[in-house]
Each structure stands twice: as structure tokens, then as C-alpha cells.
Amino acid sequence: MKLGIDVFIEGACTAVKGKKVGLLTNVTGVNHRLKTSIDLLHEHQDIDLVALYAPEHGIRGDAKEGASIESSTDPRTGLPVFSLYGESKRPSEAMLQSVDVIVFDLQDIGSRYYTFIYSMAYMMEACKKYGKEFIVLDRPNPIGGLKMEGNLVEEGCRSFVGLLPIPNRHGLTVGELAMLFKDEFGYDCSLTVIPMDGWRRDMYYDQTGLAWVPPSPNAPSLSMALLYPGTCLVEGTNLSEGRGTTKPFEYIGAPFIDGFALAAAFNGLKLSGICARPTSFVPTYQKYKDEQCHGVQLHITNRDHVNAFQSGLALIALIAKLYPSDFSFAQHANGRYMFDLLAGTKQLRALIYQGESSTFIQQSEEQLRTFEQLRKPYLIYDSPKGAHV
Missing domain, CATH: 3.90.1150.140 (Aspartate Aminotransferase, domain 1)
Structure with a gap:
């Protein structure tokens, strides 16, 4: 199996030759041999990596949940690191001034609460606004691409742990999510997704042959x-x-x-x-x-x-x-x-106090069916024959 970063380095990176590249990543941005995407892009003769962008938990994954992160300089490469989890979660024009294209390489964990996918959405929004290209190097959904669970986020409950109307367990890769965000939710930037080679929708992370790199301090397994x-x-x-x-x-x-x-x-x-x-x-x-x-x-x-x-x-x-x-x-x-x-x-909290939370599961089934139809055009990867998607 080849990750998006593997496919990119093997040849797809020709798309950024002669361009100034920014990389949105953290410790999970590694190839199949656990070499970091930062090093792979920084050392590549045809890639001009000029800036790094850090989501929640920081570029090296050592900040606690919710902790504000300051922009800094990466001691290994000397590159500027712009924080996307500090005073603002939206990239500013100044942050993108030095780049032509942003490459995204982060490992999601398959749940809508995880903020990495909203850092991706905000970066897509900024790329559209400031005329930058956006490239997603795809990675597995570690809990598979078949099952969905939960309900869709209501308008009055949007936040950085639930920015868009997707289920608690969405069953999509970050590349598929990016295409969904672009076409359905208005994040209409110049988007390229570099797919994986060999991933199937029924695969859990421990079936990929890849090592588990904790996406955050409290995601150990x-x-x-x-x-x-x-x-x-x-x-x-x-x-x-x-x-x-x-x-x-x-x-x-x-x-x-x-x-x-x-x-x-x-x-x-x-x-x-x-x-x-x-x-x-x-x-x-x-x-x-x-x-x-x-x-x-x-x-x-x-x-x-x-x-x-x-x-x-x-x-x-x-x-x-x-x-x-x-x-x-x-x-x-x-x-x-x-x-x-x-x-x-806001309904669920009241239902729990009333002892009727089980009714919410039944109500949410219709929302899952709606989302199942919405996501279908954006599914990149095959399912086992006969599997329900």
C-alpha cells in the first residue's frame, strides 16, 4: 500500500516544480518507512518548501488538547512554522504570502470532533480567498470507510469540534472530505487530491501494514x-x-x-x-x-x-x-x-435527562441515510464486493 505522500514523492510532485510550497502537517505526516513529510519535501531537489503550518497539538504533536500554539521556527529545517491553533484558526494573508501552493498531510482518526479536518477546511477557504493551490496527500481512515454513526451537526451548534454537517463517524478519508467540503460546503479552492494506492474501504488501520503514529497525545491506539x-x-x-x-x-x-x-x-x-x-x-x-x-x-x-x-x-x-x-x-x-x-x-442533552436518549439513535438514522447519498460522488476507494456503502 502506498500513502499519498509516497505517490507524491514518486512522481506527482512534478505539479509543484518551480512553485513555493507550504506544508500543513504534524508528526503523523510520514511515509510508509516513517520518514517525515517535512524532511521528504525539504530534501527533495524539485520541491521548494518555504513554510510549515501547524494544527492543534503543534507541528511535533507535543502540545496538549486546546492549548494555544505560537508561530515559531522549526529547529530542524529553519523554516517558519505558522500556527493554525493560536490567536486565530484561519490562515491570514500574511501567512500565505510566501507560498504558491499548500500541501496537506495529516492523519485524521475518522471522527468529526477531530480538529485537523477543520484546519483543512479553513486552509481551503484561505486558498480560495488568496489564490493559492491546495493539494491533499491522502491517508487511511483508521476506523474504515464503510460504517457511519451518529447525526449531522445543526446550524446552531457549529464549532471547531463540529464545524460542518457530517456524522460523528463519517467513514471518509481526508481526501474524500476535501472534495466534499469543496463541492457541498463552499470551500471552493483549486484542489488536487493525491490518492493512496492499495487502500480499501473495509480496511482498519492495523490491516494496512503501517505503523500507528499517535495523531495527538490522547490518541495512543x-x-x-x-x-x-x-x-x-x-x-x-x-x-x-x-x-x-x-x-x-x-x-x-x-x-x-x-x-x-x-x-x-x-x-x-x-x-x-x-x-x-x-x-x-x-x-x-x-x-x-x-x-x-x-x-x-x-x-x-x-x-x-x-x-x-x-x-x-x-x-x-x-x-x-x-x-x-x-x-x-x-x-x-x-x-x-x-x-x-x-x-x-441541543436536543440530546434534554433527552438524556428524560431517560429517552435511545430515541435519538432512531431519529439520527434518517440523517445518516441523507449523508450516505451526499458522500457517494466523493468516494475514491473500492469496497469489498457486496459491502454496503
Whole structure:
């Protein structure tokens, strides 16, 4: 299997010969031999790399979630690094002044909350505005390109963790998303997608032969990525989503929870492809720092059958029911609820309190069918014969 960066370096890079190139990337921008895209472009005799652009977590992936990043100079190459996660998330004209073309090489994890795809959207917007070309070097969707889960983001709940009306689990690669953004959502820049060679829609990341490079500090594994479409919703509550542990988004808990009771209740739901194990943990930072939390670790028993969105929502609803006096949704100083931004709707929070969250799963099915039709023209890669896409 060849990644977009491999195809680009082997010959497609002739499209940028004689042009000033900027690269939007981070530590996940590597070829199949784990050499960085920064080095590959910087050392290439026919590529004039003049600027780097850093998304959330920074160009080297060492900044915590939500931490503002300053523009800087890359010590290895001496190139300027323009932050796309600082005072503004939109590239300015000054940031693009020195370049003719922007190359995008970032590994997404397949969930709409992940901000890399919105850094891509804003860069596409800027390329259109300032007359620059945009090239996407495609990478696998690590949780596959067949399944979709969740609902579409409502207009009143748009944010940088849900900027556009796509599902929680979208089943697209970044290249496919770029084409969708361009034609359906108005990010109409001069776009070229360099596809992979050998990826199929039914492939999980561990079937590609590629090494897992954590896209961010709390994305250590494929199991985390598979659960993330559901367990990321926990961030909008007073529960710990396991940040500050070795199993973020797999450990869910709080000091007030009885992990054994919660695991029994969750397993009693008999959800497909997943089970809960009681556990205790002490986060080293963020919620409940240095406090003992009790809860569950979610274990995927069949990744082809699990619905992470349904599972994460069911777990939150159970905790709200079992601990009504302790559980709460996190509210910002401006009155907005983070949960609404992650859920993409204000309806779900109320349904959880009413004990009717399961109805939301049924309601969202129609939205998924709508999105399935919307995305069809932008699917680059083949599916196994008989697979439903």
C-alpha cells in the first residue's frame, strides 16, 4: 500500500516544480518507512518548501488538547512554522504570502470532533480567498470507510469540534472530505487530491501494514479511535474521559461512581461488539487530577458490529440515571454547553435527562441515510464486493 505522500514523492510532485510550497502537517505526516513529510519535501531537489503550518497539538504533536500554539521556527529545517491553533484558526494573508501552493498531510482518526479536518477546511477557504493551490496527500481512515454513526451537526451548534454537517463517524478519508467540503460546503479552492494506492474501504488501520503514529497525545491506539465517536461525548460532562491515564476514551469514570454496578448495568444492555469491565484510575491531569476515579474500561469484542456512538451515549445515559445528584453537563462561562457542540444538537442533552436518549439513535438514522447519498460522488476507494456503502 502506498500513502499519498509516497505517490507524491514518486512522481506527482512534478505539479509543484518551480512553485513555493507550504506544508500543513504534524508528526503523523510520514511515509510508509516513517520518514517525515517535512524532511521528504525539504530534501527533495524539485520541491521548494518555504513554510510549515501547524494544527492543534503543534507541528511535533507535543502540545496538549486546546492549548494555544505560537508561530515559531522549526529547529530542524529553519523554516517558519505558522500556527493554525493560536490567536486565530484561519490562515491570514500574511501567512500565505510566501507560498504558491499548500500541501496537506495529516492523519485524521475518522471522527468529526477531530480538529485537523477543520484546519483543512479553513486552509481551503484561505486558498480560495488568496489564490493559492491546495493539494491533499491522502491517508487511511483508521476506523474504515464503510460504517457511519451518529447525526449531522445543526446550524446552531457549529464549532471547531463540529464545524460542518457530517456524522460523528463519517467513514471518509481526508481526501474524500476535501472534495466534499469543496463541492457541498463552499470551500471552493483549486484542489488536487493525491490518492493512496492499495487502500480499501473495509480496511482498519492495523490491516494496512503501517505503523500507528499517535495523531495527538490522547490518541495512543486504534482501540481509542474506534471508541472515540461515542466516548468523546464524555468530554461535555463532569465525568473523566480518561485523559491523564494510559487509556484515554477507554476509561470512563468519576469519584462518585461504583464501577462494578456501572459495568453490570452497561453489560445488561447487551450492545453488540462491546463490553465493560469495572476499573479504577487516577488521572494525572485535567478532570479529577490526582483523585481516585471509579468506573469502567470499554472493551471492543467485535469491531465490525460495535456502534461506538450508541455505546458512548448509552453509558452517559446510564450514569445520568444511576447518579442523578452527581452527574452534570459542563457549562462554559458564556452559557454554552460543550456537550451540545460535541453532540451537534441541543436536543440530546434534554433527552438524556428524560431517560429517552435511545430515541435519538432512531431519529439520527434518517440523517445518516441523507449523508450516505451526499458522500457517494466523493468516494475514491473500492469496497469489498457486496459491502454496503
